[in-house]
Amino acid sequence: xxxxxxxxxxxxxxxxxxxxxxxxxxxxxxxxxxxxxxxxxxxxxxxxxxxxxxxxxxxxxxxxxxxxxxxxxxxxxxxxxxxxxxxxxxxxxxxxxxxxxxxxxxxxxxxxxxxxxxxxxxxxxxxxxxxxxxxxxxxxxxxxxxxxxxxxxxxxxxxxxxxxxxxxxxxxxxxxxxxxxxxxxxxxxxxxxxxxxxxxxxxxxxxxxxxxxxxxxxxxxxxxxxxxxxxxxxxxxxxxxxxxxxxxxxxxxxxxxxxxxxxxxxxxxx
Amino acid sequence: xxxxxxxxxxxxxxxxxxxxxxxxxxxxxxxxxxxxxxxxxxxxxxxxxxxxxxxxxxxxxxxxxxxxxxxxxxxxxxxxxxxxxxxxxxxxxxxxxxxxxxxxxxxxxxxxxxxxxxxxxxxxxxxxxxxxxxxxxxxxxxxxxxxxxxxxxxxxxxxxxxxxxxxxxxxxxxxxxxxxxxxxxxxxxxxxxxxxxxxxxxxxxxxxxxxxxxxxxxxxxxxxxxxxxxxxxxxxxxxxxxxxxxxxxxxxxxxxxxxxxxxxxxxxxxxxxxxxxx
Numbered sequence: 001x002x003x004x005x006x007x008x009x010x011x012x013x014x015x016x017x018x019x020x021x022x023x024x025x026x027x028x029x030x031x032x033x034x035x036x037x038x039x040x041x042x043x044x045x046x047x048x049x050x051x052x053x054x055x056x057x058x059x060x061x062x063x064x065x066x067x068x069x070x071x072x073x074x075x076x077x078x079x080x081x082x083x084x085x086x087x088x089x090x091x092x093x094x095x096x097x098x099x100x101x102x103x104x105x106x107x108x109x110x111x112x113x114x115x116x117x118x119x120x121x122x123x124x125x126x127x128x129x130x131x132x133x134x135x136x137x138x139x140x141x142x143x144x145x146x147x148x149x150x151x152x153x154x155x156x157x158x159x160x161x162x163x164x165x166x167x168x169x170x171x172x173x174x175x176x177x178x179x180x181x182x183x184x185x186x187x188x189x190x191x192x193x194x195x196x197x198x199x200x201x202x203x204x205x206x207x208x209x210x211x212x213x214x215x216x217x218x219x220x221x222x223x224x225x226x227x228x229x230x231x232x233x234x235x236x237x238x239x240x241x242x243x244x245x246x247x248x249x250x251x252x253x254x255x256x257x258x259x260x261x262x263x264x265x266x267x268x269x270x
Numbered sequence: 271x272x273x274x275x276x277x278x279x280x281x282x283x284x285x286x287x288x289x290x291x292x293x294x295x296x297x298x299x300x301x302x303x304x305x306x307x308x309x310x311x312x313x314x315x316x317x318x319x320x321x322x323x324x325x326x327x328x329x330x331x332x333x334x335x336x337x338x339x340x341x342x343x344x345x346x347x348x349x350x351x352x353x354x355x356x357x358x359x360x361x362x363x364x365x366x367x368x369x370x371x372x373x374x375x376x377x378x379x380x381x382x383x384x385x386x387x388x389x390x391x392x393x394x395x396x397x398x399x400x401x402x403x404x405x406x407x408x409x410x411x412x413x414x415x416x417x418x419x420x421x422x423x424x425x426x427x428x429x430x431x432x433x434x435x436x437x438x439x440x441x442x443x444x445x446x447x448x449x450x451x452x453x454x455x456x457x458x459x460x461x462x463x464x465x466x467x468x469x470x471x472x473x474x475x476x477x478x479x480x481x482x483x484x485x486x487x488x489x490x491x492x493x494x495x496x497x498x499x500x501x502x503x504x505x506x507x508x509x510x511x512x513x514x515x516x517x518x519x520x521x522x523x524x525x526x527x528x529x530x531x532x533x534x535x536x537x538x539x540x541x542x543x544x545x546x547x548x
Contacts (some may be wrong), residue, residue: 071450073449092450097450099446101443102443103441105442105444105446105447107444107462109465109468109540109545118451118461119451122452122454122457123453124450151542152542152544
């Protein structure tokens with residue numbers, strides 16, 4: 001079932017250092033010179049290929065800005081970002097990454113399958129590139145039989161599942177997720193967290209996941225990137241030493257609570 | 271239908287089923303609109319009673335029965351004056367809205383054009399239509415052209431304003447999505463901006479449908495020898511009040527029919543609802 005997804009796209013530019021994303025001395029400033037606002041200051045981090053990194057920090061720490069910079073949505077003021085050895089722009093044009101927003105951002109006039117197909121209909125498509133089968137993806141995110149449903153007929157959680165299927169249809173090597181489950185209720189969020197872990201382990205996609213929930217960051221993350229605010233900078237990049245596969249019950253273990261407590265203390269210092 | 275075997279009479283059962291469904295729909299609609307229908311009939315009845323009770327002279331205010339009689343007597347005149355007004359209203363509607371939509375697209379892609387020409391659109395809009403009519407007659411003559419232009423002008427402004435807003439209504443996240451997909455400007459226009467503007471467009475078209483009839487009639491008041499507007503003037507000057515009322519009923523019905531035509535088109539084209547993710 002996962003044949004269309006399990007094999008990542010052939011690596012065109014070899015990532016020599018094993019990093020999917022490497023950020024070096026990145027500065028992001030918004031606005032004109034005198035009234036400029038520094039969103040990120042001297043951020044350097046390496047996201048290993050195939051890893052799941054969650055980004056955590058107080059509001060205003062620039063975690064979304066960092067993610068949007070990788071996605072070529074924000075202009076780099078200084079420093080560099082490389083995505084599999086390419087600039088974010090080249091990576092975007094090569095369909096190297098996909099983005100999942102906090103809102104599902106489905107086109108309300110297209111049904112489920114046509115929304116999933118959207119990336120195959122617009123923009124530059126590489127000749128000979130093989131894409132995933134939209135119907136299989138819809139089944140993969142648990143919406144088999146709802147292909148013809150319109151977005152307003154779906155619940156918030158189902159819409160976000162469609163958004164994930166749409167992100168996966170170009171078989172990106174990196175999935176950038178900006179608080180994708182932030183607007184959902186806790187039960188739906190838990191379920192989608194478990195499914196995202198399963199998806200990650202089955203596909204081997206690198207995932208960068210922004211969240212404002214400490215338990216979510218620890219439950220999902222292989223690594224947690226903690227940012228501090230004013231200006232946005234790296235506070236800590238830590239490995240989460242909890243074994244996969246992880247289940248929701250793990251969140252009640254002593255080890256899990258120890259990690260979340262540590263992060264909570266760090267967050268207090270930010 | 272009751273004793274028919276499904277295998278033999280499937281087709282007929284289906285037809286009967288459809289017929290029943292249609293009857294049901296008609297009955298449901300009649301029931302839903304019953305209060306409005308009764309209220310309207312009540313008003314007409316009251317009107318007739320007042321006319322009778324106070325012996326109101328016909329030239330001052332004709333009763334509904336006089337108006338119905340006028341319909342019968344002047345059917346030919348009403349019809350031959352209805353057609354030009356219909357044509358002017360429809361052509362004005364098409365012309366005014368097409369120009370408004372094209373201008374809105376230009377404004378959205380060129381902020382400079384918007385800054386330069388939006389104020390002019392507002393100025394043209396603020397000239398009373400009734401004052402514009404003689405000017406247009408002097409400019410383009412007394413034919414059908416000034417009527418179409420006035421009907422078009424009256425449609426133009428609401429559509430321009432709504433269409434500009436509609437084309438700008440696509441959410442920033444949706445535009446980010448299209449950017450990440452490296453979509454071209456024309457792909458963004460056809461796949462995101464235009465569809466998201468349709469509810470705004472139809473809101474304006476529904477206003478335009480009724481006001482285009484008004485524009486055509488007002489234009490016909492200024493030196494025209496045909497059309498419902500000219501008939502209104504003529505009937506008034508000759509104290510043919512029943513004919514005047516009948517003409518007004520025809521004009522109102524035309525506006526209502528155009529309104530429902532646009533509503534019907536909307537229900538066929540905009541089959542989605544905006545989703546809120548929060």
